[in-house]
Amino acid sequence: MEEKIAGMDLWHLALPVRSRRDHGIGTVEGSCEVVIVRLRSENGTAGYGEASAWSVFTGTPEASLAALDRYIRPLVEGRRVADRAAIMDDASKAVAHCTEAKAALETALLDLTGRITGVPVWALLGGKCRDTIPLSCSIADPDFGKDIDLLHRLRADKVGLIKLKTGFKDHAFDIMRLERIAKDFPGFRVRVDYNQGLSIEDAPAQVRDAAGFKPDFIEQPVRFHHFAMMARLREMIDVPLLADESVFGPEDMVRAAREGICDGVSVKIMKSGGLTSAQTVARIAAANGLSAYGGDMFEAGLAHLAGTHMIAATPEIRLGCEFYQARYFLKEDILETPFQVVDGQVVVPDGPGLGLKPDVGKLDRYAVSKKVAE
Numbered sequence: 259m260e261e262k263i264a265g266m267d268l269w270h271l272a273l274p275v276r277s278r279r280d281h282g283i284g285t286v287e288g289s290c291e292v293v294i295v296r297l298r299s300e301n302g303t304a305g306y307g308e309a310s311a312w313s314v315f316t317g318t319p320e321a322s323l324a325a326l327d328r329y330i331r332p333l334v335e336g337r338r339v340a341d342r343a344a345i346m347d348d349a350s351k352a353v354a355h356c357t358e359a360k361a362a363l364e365t366a367l368l369d370l371t372g373r374i375t376g377v378p379v380w381a382l383l384g385g386k387c388r389d390t391i392p393l394s395c396s397i398a399d400p401d402f403g404k405d406i407d408l409l410h411r412l413r414a415d416k417v418g419l420i421k422l423k424t425g426f427k428d429h430a431f432d433i434m435r436l437e438r439i440a441k442d443f444p445g446f447r448v449r450v451d452y453n454q455g456l457s458i459e460d461a462p463a464q465v466r467d468a469a470g471f472k473p474d475f476i477e478q479p480v481r482f483h484h485f486a487m488m489a490r491l492r493e494m495i496d497v498p499l500l501a502d503e504s505v506f507g508p509e510d511m512v513r514a515a516r517e518g519i520c521d522g523v524s525v526k527i528m529k530s531g532g533l534t535s536a537q538t539v540a541r542i543a544a545a546n547g548l549s550a551y552g553g554d555m556f557e558a559g560l561a562h563l564a565g566t567h568m569i570a571a572t573p574e575i576r577l578g579c580e581f582y583q584a585r586y587f588l589k590e591d592i593l594e595t596p597f598q599v600v601d602g603q604v605v606v607p608d609g610p611g612l613g614l615k616p617d618v619g620k621l622d623r624y625a626v627s628k629k630v631a632e
């Protein structure tokens with residue numbers, strides 16, 4: 259219990275991706291950038307965490323790096339590993355926003371604690387409620403022909419959930435893809451996510467049309483601050499409306515429930531600022547009779563692992579997860595052994611800490627900058 263944190267190492271990575279992804283709020287092409295933090299204990303144990311920022315959604319990798327390196331490092335080095343709650347509280351006061359950096363910090367603290375004590379992160383978060391999590395893969399290529407190829411691959415891999423990204427081109431393109439998927443791929447359960455792509459003028463008619471395809475849910479049609487329009491859309495359609503960009507942390511969830519803007523929420527550790535805070539979001543949702551889904555950002559396998567442990571310990575998140583990037587989007591993931599998906603289900607690791615860890619050779623290879631003690 260007395261073991262202290264000796265140091266913090268950082269890598270800013272640019273990870274090449276296989277395809278272009280278009281969303282209502284922006285595009286990812288070429289590479290996605292993440293920041294990896296490693297905390298070293300005085301006895302030589304290491305714990306890892308990932309900050310997966312997206313500038314149009316949560317923030318920038320540069321801000322994550324600065325938050326960790328300049329503002330959080332002094333709060334961490336020399337502290338007891340066991341004082342995780344105090345460290346997180348200090349970090350929340352020292353840096354406003356930068357939720358991805360705080361998620362990376364808490365992940366690394368939990369991984370380090372788990373590796374020192376020999377228990378999985380899910381055990382540190384309250385214990386396990388599930389061994390596997392249904393995987394949802396997003397369909398977001400502006401070239402739908404490429405996504406048709408992906409749909410064939412997903413079907414062969416027994417992935418049963420897909421999320422169609424809409425609102426980045428035009429309504430006819432969205433309806434064409436919904437029709438084609440319903441006709442040629444009827445085995446998939448479909449979710450629809452506009453990522454804030456619709457104007458308040460267009461949203462009512464376009465969302466009503468999409469609801470006609472009876473997806474599991476429709477996510478965030480309008481800008482995050484349009485709470486009144488979210489509430490109106492929710493009343494208008496007879497499929498569940500999910501909030502994503504409108505709800506980052508617990509305080510947003512309280513307001514969203516009070517103002518009746520959604521039937522459920524996409525819970526992400528990168529939005530809430532950590533794993534325990536994500537659990538709080540899911541519990542506030544459940545206490546208000548709302549469902550919860552395990553969302554993610556453009557992540558590598560390390561952040562997927564953190565989200566997996568969080569969902570494994572959070573029974574309120576019942577709609578599956580979208581941790582598909584490590585397997586279906588990145589050209590190469592950063593983990594030593596692949597992030598495990600079997601028959602369309604993410605497998606919850608049972609080893610100490612996060613169970614798997616990054617390959618440091620890959621961190622060095624994909625680093626655009628790093629700050630690592632020799």
Ligand SMILES: [Mg+2]
Pocket residue numbers: 451453477478502503524553
């Ligand atoms: Mg979303």
